[in-house]
Amino acid sequence: MDSQTLSYLQELMLIASRSDDSRNSIEKFIVALRKKFVFDNVAVYLQDKTTQNLEIVYARAVGRSKTAEADAAWGEDFAGQVVKKGQLLLRDPKPDVSPDDRLHQAYLLGLPIREGTLVRGAMVFVRFGGPVYEDQHIAVASLAGEMLSMLFERAAWAELQQELEDLKRQMQLQEDFVSTISHELRTPLGFIKGYSTSLLRPDTNWDEATQKEFLTIIDEETDRLSLLIENVLESARLQSKTLPLRFQPLRLDGVLRDVTMRIRARHKDLDVNTQLESVPAISGDGVRLAQVFENLFTNALKYAPGSSIDILLNQVGDKIVISFIDHGPGIQKESLPLIFERFYRVRGEKTITGTGLGLYICKQIIQAHRGKIWAESTPGHGTTFLIELPINSSR
Ligand code: ADP
Numbered sequence: 001m002d003s004q005t006l007s008y009l010q011e012l013m014l015i016a017s018r019s020d021d022s023r024n025s026i027e028k029f030i031v032a033l034r035k036k037f038v039f040d041n042v043a044v045y046l047q048d049k050t051t052q053n054l055e056i057v058y059a060r061a062v063g064r065s066k067t068a069e070a071d072a073a074w075g076e077d078f079a080g081q082v083v084k085k086g087q088l089l090l091r092d093p094k095p096d097v098s099p100d101d102r103l104h105q106a107y108l109l110g111l112p113i114r115e116g117t118l119v120r121g122a123m124v125f126v127r128f129g130g131p132v133y134e135d136q137h138i139a140v141a142s143l144a145g146e147m148l149s150m151l152f153e154r155a156a157w158a159e160l161q162q163e164l165e166d167l168k169r170q171m172q173l174q175e176d177f178v179s180t181i182s183h184e185l186r187t188p189l190g191f192i193k194g195y196s197t198s199l200l201r202p203d204t205n206w207d208e209a210t211q212k213e214f215l216t217i218i219d220e221e222t223d224r225l226s227l228l229i230e231n232v233l234e235s236a237r238l239q240s241k242t243l244p245l246r247f248q249p250l251r252l253d254g255v256l257r258d259v260t261m262r263i264r265a266r267h268k269d270l271d272v273n274t275q276l277e278s279v280p281a282i283s284g285d286g287v288r289l290a291q292v293f294e295n296l297f298t299n300a301l302k303y304a305p306g307s308s309i310d311i312l313l314n315q316v317g318d319k320i321v322i323s324f325i326d327h328g329p330g331i332q333k334e335s336l337p338l339i340f341e342r343f344y345r346v347r348g349e350k351t352i353t354g355t356g357l358g359l360y361i362c363k364q365i366i367q368a369h370r371g372k373i374w375a376e377s378t379p380g381h382g383t384t385f386l387i388e389l390p391i392n393s394s395r
Contacts, residue, residue: 008036009143016147021155026058029148037140039109039125045079046113046121046152054079054121074106075124082110082122088142090133105129109138111145115153123148173356177343180355184228187353188221228355235342235357238364245285245368252279252320252389253313255286259293260311267301271308279315280391284369292362292373296324296385299359302352304328304382320389327382336375 011032019025030042044058054076082089091108106126113121123145127133133141195214199206206214237243253276260272300309304326312323331339331346338344340363345356359373366373371389 005036012144012147016151019151020158021057021152023058025151026148027060029144029151030058030060033140033144037125037137037144038127040128041074041126042123043075043079044113044121044123044148045076045083047083054083057121074126075108075110078108078110079122079124082112082124083119086112086119088112088138088145090138092132107132109133109141111141112149113145113152114149115156120149120152173341173343176345177356180343180345181228181232184353184355185225188225188228191221192218192225231355231357231361235361235364238361239342243364245288245365247283247285249281250284250286250289251281252284252289252322253277255290256293256311256313256322259290259297263294263297270301272311273308274311274313276311276313277315279313279320282320282369282389282391284389285365288365289369292365292387293322293324295358295362300324300326300328300383302354307382315391316388318391320391322387322389324385324387325382326384330377330379330381330383331375332379333377336377339375340373 012029015025015029015032019028026044041061042059043056045054046057047053048055056076078089078091089108089110091106091110093105093107105128107128107130109125111123112119113123125141195218198204199211199214234243256274256276260274264270264272297309300307305328307327310323310325312321312325314321314323335346339346340359341356342360343356344360345354363373366387366389369389371387373385373387375383375385377383
């Protein structure tokens with residue numbers, strides 16, 4: 001082997017070992033490969049993990065057939081055979097094709113792409129009108145097939161590792177949730193049990209004011225308990241997509257005004273400023289969307305106590321944007337993308353009661369309206385929750 005070939009192989013190797021399975025990486029590899037290995041079209045197929053069907057992940061027309069479609073239908077059949085046999089295959093054009101019909105004079109070379117010992121797909125090259133693949137070319141192409149396998153294998157490992165990480169985090173969240181929820185259930189139950197036992201004591205006569213005070217506590221704690229149970233059930237229904245939404249024409253300024261009025265009635269000292277542009281009606285579930293806004297209010301009251309709240313409603317292009325701004329302690333950058341996950345609570349959030357379900361429920365409701373919700377925050381200066389809803393969100 002001459003030094004030129006060696007440095008060529010080294011170049012291929014370097015690209016394959018540094019890349020991932022993105023289109024861009026495969027592209028780089030194929031471009032480098034073509035310096036010594038001539039072909040007109042190439043296509044890479046991988047088996048879909050669930051359906052087992054071959055899916056095209058990369059196709060390119062580079063050579064004489066550049067004007068011909070780089071669609072991958074030409075190689076699909078052949079790729080299927082390579083996968084089935086699990087080995088390098090060559091196919092010459094059918095003898096009955098006229099020598100002038102170059103585009104049908106397809107010389108195919110197919111190489112299996114493996115993950116460990118399993119064949120996961122195939123890379124197929126075509127030369128229109130030849131020349132036939134010589135042994136030397138086949139050796140280079142085989143090596144390229146191995147390198148590409150390596151590239152995909154590494155990407156699959158990285159994906160698996162990510163899945164494991166996600167699973168681990170989800171399990172940790174579930175564990176935290178069980179301990180939170182048992183605490184959350186026990187606290188109101190303890191109050192209810194304690195105060196009703198006191199009221200029923202045969203040796204004590206409570207005056208009317210004390211009776212009322214105890215009953216009020218029982219009443220409030222029962223509400224807290226049912227809200228908690230409702231939240232847990234609702235998040236389960238939302239996750240299994242069995243929560244029905246009633247879509248109808250809806251004016252969001254009206255919904256926001258109603259919710260704000262209700263909150264102001266309950267929290268007389270709360271400073272809420274609204275700037276609600278008149279926006280077109282959307283198709284939405286008013287009860288569910290009101291629930292989202294109430295949740296944001298409840299969170300602001302819990303996590304940004306004493307802060308004023310600004311609510312903006314604007315139309316931006318064909319979307320409606322709602323900004324819900326508090327000036328509380330804010331949220332650390334690393335927690336921002338996680339707060340919408342089921343059961344997630346910011347670590348150290350032990351003194352404030354909660355289940356980590358509120359924002360998850362909000363996100364599910366907004367997504368059911370084909371919208372987006374996210375948070376932005378400058379720690380120490382406050383948090384802004386943003387909701388984007390398409391004006392034409394009819395289903
Ligand atoms: P919960 O309030 O039950 O913990 P949520 O899903 O409503 O659950 O909120 C998730 C987490 O996001 C909270 O634990 C809290 O730490 C954080 N958070 C939510 N809203 C705010 C806010 N306005 N300011 C600061 N932190 C917030």
